[in-house]
Amino acid sequence: IGFILDRGYFSKANIQFMDSCDYDFVMMVKGRASFVHGLIMEHMGEFESKRACSIKAYRTYGMTVKAKLYADDDTDRYFHIYYKAKKQASERARLEADLDRMEAEMDKIKGREYKLPKRYEHYFKLTYHKDKFYGYEEREDVIERELQLCGYFAIVTSEKMTASEALNLYKSRDISEKLFGSDKTFLGNRSFRVASSQAAEAKIFIQFIALIIRARIYTLLRKRKVEMPGKPNYLSVPSALKELEKIELIRQPNGNYKLDHAVTATQKVILGAFGLDEEWIKAQARQIGKDIQNAAMPEEQKDDDEDAENEEY
Structure with a gap:
């Protein structure tokens, strides 16, 4: 058993409990998280442009290092550090927009009695006098560090694996969430249209099996799409x-x-994603044709054909 932990859903106590039960875990953390940003800064510039570190499926670069998760941790964990240029641009723009918004808000309340949230204190030195807000000054070292960390994130795993394997494993959680989220769309789960709770349970069970099958189809098609040049829209x-x-x-x-x-x-490419080929289709077609013929055959003729087959045998 293993757990994929999203950001904000982990603690030291949870990690220790999973260790005691011998459970594996995969844990996503932001690049600006306090316990990981030092590790990122230490290895910054070592992998961001190396083609050997490229994870082409996600246009991301990654590397793996071993470190302690917390000060008194008995076990070395595997920290997978990632950098994505597109993510850097969006995060940097978002951070600078937030800073501009906070400055505009503080300019409006100067000279008034107002207590700003702690988030403001992280980026600015705030000046108060008798509960009145009088001014602010940027914490340049904090802002510059966070601007440097834009585009970076990390995944921590208890089990040894590559940066690519860890990212694929974490992304599988995202796929599962999107799959259940779109359940209403492609399985008609927006309204059950059943007359009893027993019928509802049966319908949910069948839909759950259908989700598993669809997830398998999606995974195989996606893997085939990554292997192909370009991005064919039929996959x-x-x-x-x-x-x-x-x-x-x-x-x-x-x-x-x-x-x-x-x-x-096109059909051959799709079939290839499932490990099938044209010969398999032809064999299935022949077998289905025989089954249809046998089903339409009179019972007397079926008995005669079975006797003839037995005599030949």
């Missing part, structure tokens, strides 16, 4: 299923069934 779940639904059997005048048309190049 999404709806598009792939729609494309595969075009593989049909048609009935011939003699009563036999065969594929309506040959498997297309």
Whole structure:
């Protein structure tokens, strides 16, 4: 058993409890988190441009180092440090906009009785006189450090793995959350339309199994998409299923069934994501054709055919 912990959902007590139960964990932390920013600053510049550290699926660079999670930690943890240029740009813009907004707010309340939140004290030295707010001064060292840390984040794991493996494992949590979030959309879970609690439980159970199957399809298609040059738009779940639904059997005048048309190049790519190929489709088509013929055959003829097969055997 292992746990994927999102930001803000962990503590020293929780980590110690998981260690005592021999549970593995994967934990996301922000680059500006107090216990990890020193580690990032120490290794800053060592991996951000190295192609060997590139995680192409997420356009991110990462490296792994061993360190203690807290001062009296008995075990070395694996800290996976990441840098993403796109994330840096968005975080830096957001931080500077927040600073501008805070300054504008403080300019409005100068000379008034007002107690600013602690977040303001993190970035500014605030001046009060008899409960009245009189001015502020930037904490330049704090702001400059946080600007440097924009675009960085870290994942801590109890088990040894690469930075790429840790990021893929953490992203699987995100996929699961999005999957359940979109349950209403593609499984009709917005309204149950059932007459009893027993029917509702049965419907939820079937939908849960369907989610597992859909998640597996999504994972395999996504893996295939990463391996291919460009970004083919037919490797999404709806598009792939729609494309595969075009593989049909048609009935011939003699009563036999065969594929309506040959498997297309696009269908071959999709089938390849599941470890299947054109020959597998043809074999399945032949078997289904035989099953349909047998189902339509009179019982007397079925018995005669079975006797003939037994005699030949």
